[in-house]
Amino acid sequence: MKYNAFMFFRRIFCTIVLLLGFLWAGNAMAQTNKVTMEKLPHLQKYLNSSSDTTYIINFWATWCKPCIEELPNFEAIQQQYQSKPVQVVLVSMDFAKDFEKKVIPFVSRHKLKSTVFLLDEPDQNAWIDTVDPSWSGAIPATLFVNNSRKQRLFLEKPITLAQLQEYLTSKFSQNP
């Protein structure tokens, strides 16, 4: 009798532990799945996309203070345009070695909902011009691109939410 009760509680305890474990693992997986590490072709998919989507591609890094300050603007604009063909893509310029200990924790801590990936291409001179020839390499930098409408706008400076809204409505005829 006593032995059975022990068995019963042990079974319940194990089930709870197991369930908690699954929950924790699921949560951790959701967080790590959110941000990936990519090579150049992944970025080029957005740069060269022919779909009628306006991509707002922002180059940032966890160590870049003005970048971090403007990230909420990109999150907000993505929310406002959730049902529209507008996609924010946050491209982290952090080093690959900082992916696990800086970028993943940053993305989950700030609960970033936009598409975000780390671009692991250390030879920056080889690809900066393909984003925009006028880009010197300073960040923050942001490219608006809609290839099907042959529209693009590049900015090598911080950007406010009001500016994001204005560019989308006036230059890309996209209303929330």
Place this chain on the structure above:
Amino acid sequence: MKKPYPLFVLLLSMLALFSSTAYRLAETGYQVGDTASDIRLKNVNGQMVSLRDQKDAKGFIVTFTCNTCPYAKLYEDRLIQLHQKYASKGYPVIAINPNDVTASPDDSYADMQKRAKDKKFPFVYLHDETQEVAKRYGATRTPHVYVLTKSGQDLKVSYIGAIDDNSGDPAKVQKRYVEAAIDNLLSGKAVQQASTKAIGCTIKWRNNS
């Protein structure tokens, strides 16, 4: 009928020349091949430094850098190595901090003095307090290098860009852009790769977020 014509052409071309130079200076600063003007700024030791005064130099590795940008910090040791390798060959490093103190308090003159002391900078570290030099040169980020070469009385811009092709890991560097440019210059050749780009921190401009 024919007389006013050359004068008119001259005037027109002068106007065109003036407006195109003005536009270029305002928009992008120096390009490779341009003549650079002198720099005169205060060093961390309190003395004014001018490029003109350095009679023995063949040129300069003018580098816009700062105390605060992680990318700039990653290159401090490599800047020291560049200076140690090339100052004796006539190309000293001239480090310039263009960041506005209000926008970036840790880039103050006192902080620059401390950083230069802590890292034992063998080169001058100049304070571009008004940001005039950075604007004139067209610098946008830290680090941002301009290799200048003396040509008679003039300073020619021979190279603009990055120090090498791997900021994150000095051990994985394959192309040492600045070294290659100066080696070209020292052997009397044209610089093969005269401009490159790299990620860096935006210069913290005055009255800017």
